[in-house]
Amino acid sequence: MYKIASLFALAVLLAAQGASAQTLKTVKDRGALNCGANGTLAGFGLPDAQGAWTGLDVDFCRAVAAAIFDDPNKVKFVALTAKDRFTALQSGEVDVLARNTTWTSSRDTSLGLNFTGVNYYDGQGFLVRKSLKVNSALELNGASVCVQQGTTTELNLADYFRASKMTLKTVTFATANEAVKAYDAGRCDAYTTDASGLYSERLRLASAGDHIILPEIISKEPLGPAVRHGDDQWFDVVKWVHFAMVNAEELGITQKNVGEMLKSDNPEIKRLLGTEGAFGEQLGLTKDWVVRIVGKVGNYGEIFEKNVGQGSPMKIARGLNGLWNKGGLQYAPPVR
């Protein structure tokens, strides 16, 4: 149903109206950010029974809302499946898409999207039953694999088996929910998706302990938020919200100590928190934009640990997602 609605919206938008390129103003006038999120992936985007959303991507959208409105709750989350997400962004249904979406060249170009950064470095893996006694993805010749439609996963899978000279039987489902259910029912030997997704989905299986994640990571999956082409200001805002959170972590600014940090003499901290310069205004936001983000939501390390790291059931190590000076890849350009 949703799909039809958004396709229709796309058709109407494309046919009837000129593209508006003032997303920041539209969002401010509306009084809320429309954020396209994952509705079923614990750790990235998931509403609870009360409708309260949690997840790394969800907190990213909250941070954008905090920067604009000084209120992290001024976000309307729209749950999107993998295959409908781009249509929803293109049609203007959502202002930003933060839904564990891999940055690829075709999505960045012919789909008309701009990726604003990478908030989770990931790669594709396989989940199998322990009873199969498979220790490597290279032993999966002839296996049936359940996969979700409209993902990079679907393409990598075909590539990997071809490159390894193995045959496979893919069974493709529209949502992760159906794919995981079918895997759990024995329809497939393996389930494949981003490794982060595997950790998350494994917790949903009837007996999580009976399944293992194989060691091979078969692809690069840089997951990040995306906006529409054609609005540079909005692109900058969303891009710098992520950089601000990474810089805050690097400078040791946390949700707890952000108030004290306002008194810091460190020029980098002063610029980031807006006690010196007018960097927030240059973005179309306020001076204290980073104080709002970190104070209301947290720095990058904090939202990582809370949603997918040690503070979550998934307990994923920082790994590639550590700061650049701690052996990871998270690196933000300076505010100046």
Added chain:
Amino acid sequence: MSSDSTPSGPARVAFYNDPKIRSIFYQLALLAAIAFLVYGAVSNAIENLARANIASGFGFWNNTAGFDISQTLISYSSQASTYGRAFWVGLLNTLLVAGLGIVFATILGFIVGLSRLSKNWLLSKVAGGFVETIRNLPLLLQLLFWYNAVLKALPDIRDSIVIPGGGMINNRGLFLPRPEFLYGFEMVLVALAVGVAGSIGFYIWARKRQERTGQQAPVAAVVLALVIGLPLAVLALKGFPLSFSYPQAGRFNIAGGVEILPEFAALLFGLSIYTAAFIAEVVRAGVLAVSHGQVEAAYSLGLQPRPTLRLIVVPQAMRVIIPPLTSQYLNLTKNSSLAVAIGYPDLVQVFTGTVLNQTGQAVEVVAITMLVYLVISLSTSLLMNIYNRRVALVER
């Protein structure tokens, strides 16, 4: 005062008051307005797509697809095939499930509909219960039920149920031996063709003779002998030029043989049963529409109940049944797009699912898909209308 106006002809009116010319003018104006609207919408859409940097046009058709499809009736591979090929794969899968669904739904629907009218109390109640239950539950729910019921009930691949004759059934599907035709098998096909042609000829001859003389011929027995007996005899004569490739359990999956996916089975099952419930009601209504006097007249002429049903009731009922039956066929075809929920690769799943997402070309992909459904539906209607014209009451 001129007198050249002819008083006997119709009164002349100004051309702009002529109703015929007026109506043509209005229709042309409407057409122009619609064309203008469509043109405006299309050119605006193209401009906006370009401004948003979204690719447009049909160039994607020849790009490599890159994804796999679980059921392909024509050869297809992720690395060598294009999005266009994926479209045909999806379309054929849709036609397969819709075509078989129509056949099964019709057979089951006629059985249930006639059972509901049966004098046997139990039979008619069971048929009524079937119709009321199936008709009143959403189809999507039924499909999910059948799919999960099928998957959960069937054993794992390692404990497959073996079907006598070399088949296997498990939660990966139904696997049957695949016949492989060896040299000499063509003669069997020739025999079959001869048998079918002979049967048709015999049927026509028998009918003509019955009309002339009232004598009946043993049509069923002769047809059976010609269509089944003759090819079998040739098969034996040629020394059975036929071998089977049997499904074999591999490490993960079954190799060889013909494979019927559980997704396909569940969809076919669900669609057939759901539509059969509606067809049953259509059939019941059709039969009830035949006035009871017809049956009484047949009985008073000494016709038995069975020939009465076959020769008097059903032909008249068909006139009432055909139009609503056509809509049921159309419904079934369109409902087959619910395949998306259970992982069957039909047109919507493959094309407006993966291809749309992969290319981002929503407008083109959705337009093509709608066009395809329109063509399928119009062709179905056309065929049914031709049939309807044949059975319709010819008024003299």
